[in-house]
Amino acid sequence: MRILVLGAGGIGGYFGGRLAESGKDVTFLVRSKRKSSLEENGLIINSVKGNYVFSPKLITKSDYAEPFDVVLLSTKAYHLDAAIEDLKPFIGEQTIIIPLLNGIAHVSRLQQSFGEDKVFGGLCIIETTLDSQGEINHTSDFDQLIFGEFTSEQTERAKKIETALSGSKAKIILSDNISKDMWHKYLMITVMSSVTTLMHAPIGPIRDSEDGKLYIEDMYNEVAQIMRIHQAPISNNIVSNYMKSLDNLSYHFKTSMQRDMEKGLNIEGHHIQGYILNLAHKYNYDAPLLRSAYQHLNVYNEMLN
Numbered sequence: 001m002r003i004l005v006l007g008a009g010g011i012g013g014y015f016g017g018r019l020a021e022s023g024k025d026v027t028f029l030v031r032s033k034r035k036s037s038l039e040e041n042g043l044i045i046n047s048v049k050g051n052y053v054f055s056p057k058l059i060t061k062s063d064y065a066e067p068f069d070v071v072l073l074s075t076k077a078y079h080l081d082a083a084i085e086d087l088k089p090f091i092g093e094q095t096i097i098i099p100l101l102n103g104i105a106h107v108s109r110l111q112q113s114f115g116e117d118k119v120f121g122g123l124c125i126i127e128t129t130l131d132s133q134g135e136i137n138h139t140s141d142f143d144q145l146i147f148g149e150f151t152s153e154q155t156e157r158a159k160k161i162e163t164a165l166s167g168s169k170a171k172i173i174l175s176d177n178i179s180k181d182m183w184h185k186y187l188m189i190t191v192m193s194s195v196t197t198l199m200h201a202p203i204g205p206i207r208d209s210e211d212g213k214l215y216i217e218d219m220y221n222e223v224a225q226i227m228r229i230h231q232a233p234i235s236n237n238i239v240s241n242y243m244k245s246l247d248n249l250s251y252h253f254k255t256s257m258q259r260d261m262e263k264g265l266n267i268e269g270h271h272i273q274g275y276i277l278n279l280a281h282k283y284n285y286d287a288p289l290l291r292s293a294y295q296h297l298n299v300y301n302e303m304l305n
Contacts, residue, residue, distance in 0.1 A: 001164035004029055004068035004090055006083055008043060010128035011100055012074030013136045015145050015170055017045045017052055022168035027057040035060055037134050047138035049169050067092025070161055073099040077271035080106055084113045098122040098147045102189050102268060104182060105275045121178030122147040123185045129259055143170045148178035180233040187227060188242060190272055191219050193257040194293035204251030217243050219289045226276055229283045261300060269297035
C-alpha cells in the first residue's frame, strides 16, 4: 500500500518516519525548502522509543506521482486550504484521506473537496516538536494514531489500512467510534491549550496552584456543556475521566499551541477555541472561561500580525 504523508513536521514526520522504519512504502509531500533540508540531512527522529535517521522519499506539489492509496494529512489548520490544493493531483478514485488535525471544523472542508467517501476520521495523541534544526523530538511514550470510518463500521477497506499501517513502533488503532474519539480529543485539547496558553505555564504549576484543579475542571465542564448542547457524541463521564488522569501528566507537559506561541508562530485558536465558542453563541450559552482564553489568543494574533 502506497502511503503519502503531507508534511514532515512533528506529527507527519514522526508517524511517517515510524512507518518507513518498519518497511512501509511512504512518501512525504513537502515544500521545496523542507525538501532541500531533508535531502541534505535526512529525516531525524529523536525519541524515547528509539531514534531513527533515514533518507525519505520526497515530492513537492509540482512533482508527478501516481495517486496514493492512503494520505495522512498532518498540516496545521491555517494551512488547510493550501494543503487541499497541493493534494489534489495525488488523489485517485480509491484514495483514503486520514486527517490528523486537532478539532472538527476541517472535516466538512475535506469532505466538500474530495467527497465524503474518501475522508476517514482521524486523530493522534503524541507530544512532539520540530526544533530549529528541523529534527523531530518525541518526548513521551504517547504516540497513538487513531482512525476509522465515520459510520463506525469495521469495513474491509478500514481493516486493510489497519493491516498496512501495523508493525511500527507507533501505536496504530482502528476505532469503532471515531467521531466520539475525535470529540473527546477536541475537548481535551481545547481545555489544555486554553489553560496553558492563558497561564503561560506548563500543566504542573497550573495543576498544583491553589484552586488550579478546580479551574481546569470548571473549564472542562463549560466546554463539555457546549458540546452536549450541540449533541456531540461525548461520554457522560468524560470530564471526570480527564480530571482523574490529570495527575498522570508530566509536570513539564506543554501543549503544541503553547509551544507555538513561545516560538512566535501562528496558532490554531480560531480552528479550536473559536469553533467551540461559535457553537456557544449559536445556542446562546455563556462561556466566560473559554471566551477569556480565546480573547487572549486573539490579542496574541493581533500582536503577531
